[in-house]
Amino acid sequence: VPGPGEQMAAEVAEQPAVLARLLDEGSGEAVDVAAALGRRRPRFVLLAARGTSDHAALYAKYLVELRLGLPCGLVSASTFTVYGARPDLREVLLVAVSQSGGSPDLLGTVEAARECGATTLAVTNAPGSPLAQAAELTIDVRAGEEHAVAATKSYTAELLALFLVLDRWAGGDGSAAGVLPEVCADLVARRGEVAELAQRYRFASRLVVTGRGYSYATAREAALKLMETSYLSAHAFSGADLLHGPMAVVDPEHPVLAVVPEGTAAAAMAPVLAAVAGRGADLLVLGSPGIAPAGARLLALPTGLPEELHPVVDIVLLQWLALEVAVGRGLDPDAPRGLSKVTRTW
């Protein structure tokens, strides 16, 4: 009988190998998809996903806006599948991201989008899935079968697959990603450090996670992992949104985690960190020592990595945190209450 969280831990630890395999075996597919997109020249991009994959989509949104200079939106699945809308999607690329490729609402969205004239791309861990078959273009993230209910390796593989396609579509050569397996391995090796830190959150009932720009995706995914495994009410806000109202829930009784890797967004997060610290919150900064206000705890993130690649690896420390907080509470993150691996929504 496996111990609590062993399955999730094994998949967290597998991530350096998963990223290396995708770089090795998937780059050709990424080149082909990027070339097809280059020929199609879509002018707008829509992203469709649920749960963890929705955070991969959010990461892709920033890449599309910043690297490709195209307007981009996250699609409301209900528009197509509940309300039956059939919008004009000529010159639109719709990207569906899904680990299992099995969610009926995503499948319905891809089918409808195709009928409406969109170019469709499925990013999945299941190349034979209905979703992959429904889309015109597909990329297999090659994460291997994922058993843990809390998705980890499929998430980082989705991020890397999206980077490889979008970077090449934008004219890059994907080579910046070559360092990721090694950086990821360094983070995987820091489980003990995170386990010690997790003690602090043993009795937290709610928690705020914040980040901005590319790292907003990391904040969102960290909050979801904490909810799924530890049943914490973990609430993610972009740094700017946090200042608009939700700052009222920040107080000394509840922890705040801020994801602030080196890069352009870090400067924009400085006033957010100052406001959080000024309210006496218990603050943990994932970032570099220079950015953390006095009194904040620090979990160091890798240095020297392009900002746009940080989400692919930074999440590892937060996956460990979610797992260790859950185990510390006597919970089994491999058997979260109320959840199953494939969620079927319409």
Added chain:
Amino acid sequence: VPGPGEQMAAEVAEQPAVLARLLDEGSGEAVDVAAALGRRRPRFVLLAARGTSDHAALYAKYLVELRLGLPCGLVSASTFTVYGARPDLREVLLVAVSQSGGSPDLLGTVEAARECGATTLAVTNAPGSPLAQAAELTIDVRAGEEHAVAATKSYTAELLALFLVLDRWAGGDGSAAGVLPEVCADLVARRGEVAELAQRYRFASRLVVTGRGYSYATAREAALKLMETSYLSAHAFSGADLLHGPMAVVDPEHPVLAVVPEGTAAAAMAPVLAAVAGRGADLLVLGSPGIAPAGARLLALPTGLPEELHPVVDIVLLQWLALEVAVGRGLDPDAPRGLSKVTRTW
């Protein structure tokens, strides 16, 4: 000296008059803006907003997708203002929604979008504001000066203004909205009923709010009001997203509020309500008696109203709830800790 929440209560109660004034004085402006949009024929719509206004933008997203059949996205302000992206926005309409028209990041977004070729529309309560001046088109929501930190009347006025413009752009005549002041007045009159219900949440520390389609905006705004006024960790999820992971935080110890007015989305919410009830959660359904599972509490919503107009008025009951929960805790919703009326973010 005004009592706790008197300012907010006065503005909640003002809403029927605000809606009537906007219908009366603002419809001409809406017709003109809709005509201008009809001439421009944008093919993609981006929405930019923060805080409460972001939920008005979310409402508009469904109207754009469903009524106009155009792809639509919520813009990440940081893309323009932090990262300095200058995407290709020809044939794009960018709509900025802001009560004060004073937030630097929204202003920066509108200026950048205009430079990048977008048609720009500002929906504000401040027609002389920098934001209104920066946009090519503007609509004044005419809510009157808003003093309470927790926005109420500016929100419902933003929703109605967006409906009036988008309905006409889609070929409607806006007349369906004529009933709103009266329906709103009926809801304003139900403060006592809501105050009684608010007792139940006196000691709740966290809470989930859910809705789908048009009503997802109502769920999001309700959660924000509860956070701002009562410092509850109120977490909104679309019904479909709730089933993907966050369902793990739903248990008998924490309340769930579901916004399920009559309409297409109600059927899609039925399995969500069943799942929530199945986990033994303390469930309050805002909707009609038929939709609430056994054991759930019910707060009746108006009947006979088109689904797309529900968000303009349903929020009133939740504004009262936020106010009454706050006052019941000895807090003053007019002086929420850590917040000021105009939030300046970059």
